[in-house]
Amino acid sequence: xxxxxxxxxxxxxxxxxxxxxxxxxxxxxxxxxxxxxxxxxxxxxxxxxxxxxxxxxxxxxxxxxxxxxxxxxxxxxxxxxxxxxxxxxxxxxxxxxxxxxxxxxxxxxxxxxxxxxxxxxxxxxxxxxxxxxxxxxxxxxxxxxxxxxxxxxxxxxxxxxxxxxxxxxxxxxxxxxxxxxxxxxxxxxxxxxxxxxxxxxxxxxxxxxxxxxxxxxxxxxxxxxxxxxxxxxxxxxxxxxxxxxxxxxxxxxxxxxxxxxxxxxxxxx
Ligand SMILES: [Fe+2]
Numbered sequence: 001x002x003x004x005x006x007x008x009x010x011x012x013x014x015x016x017x018x019x020x021x022x023x024x025x026x027x028x029x030x031x032x033x034x035x036x037x038x039x040x041x042x043x044x045x046x047x048x049x050x051x052x053x054x055x056x057x058x059x060x061x062x063x064x065x066x067x068x069x070x071x072x073x074x075x076x077x078x079x080x081x082x083x084x085x086x087x088x089x090x091x092x093x094x095x096x097x098x099x100x101x102x103x104x105x106x107x108x109x110x111x112x113x114x115x116x117x118x119x120x121x122x123x124x125x126x127x128x129x130x131x132x133x134x135x136x137x138x139x140x141x142x143x144x145x146x147x148x149x150x151x152x153x154x155x156x157x158x159x160x161x162x163x164x165x166x167x168x169x170x171x172x173x174x175x176x177x178x179x180x181x182x183x184x185x186x187x188x189x190x191x192x193x194x195x196x197x198x199x200x201x202x203x204x205x206x207x208x209x210x211x212x213x214x215x216x217x218x219x220x221x222x223x224x225x226x227x228x229x230x231x232x233x234x235x236x237x238x239x240x241x242x243x244x245x246x247x248x249x250x251x252x253x254x255x256x257x258x259x260x261x262x263x264x265x266x267x268x269x
Pocket of ligand 1: 163168169170221
């Protein structure tokens, strides 16, 4: 891939994805209980899963928030999705167009990188491969993903905003939202809308590994503020977000993208 100067987005990885989704017929989202990823991770040592979820305790503050009191903490990584592994791509800034993010769009945001243990671990590979098999639409060419570890906290004095930009699109093809942890929290209701802002789905993610996967080209999404639960002085909500899109890099992007993971196929994990 073309290298970019520090702080600059990699142009071919951050372009606005094709505006025409491949499958107009199917539902534009899927909402899974914790069973999907729970089953997929059943073959992974429990210690590895605990280490993965525990890594949310080591996220630096999001310095791009522009608030006096940080309430969002995150790490980010970029990968080419190979049939048997995730190939880590050079760390680069995360970039969204201003048309999809009116708060932070148009500004490259350089987040802390994922740790080597998270990026190279069996848990992340298993999760990404599983999510890719359950995209709400064609997955051909979806060979690249951005991985965000995000923690939003709330106290009685400072509420947390998972989506300070309000209802929005992320500027990708598909986006998976995986709940990792929700403790002492009220609010944080997820909402999906069609492109005319008509409500499509509302959900409160409460069970760890509960997951929504949406077609970002066909839906808008938002999350209500995070507040401490009644009687709690603080709360925390940890999310894993995975953005899927064509990398346009060194691999073919059509059906023959090297994967043999058709329904009933052989892609591991
Ligand atoms: Fe978003």
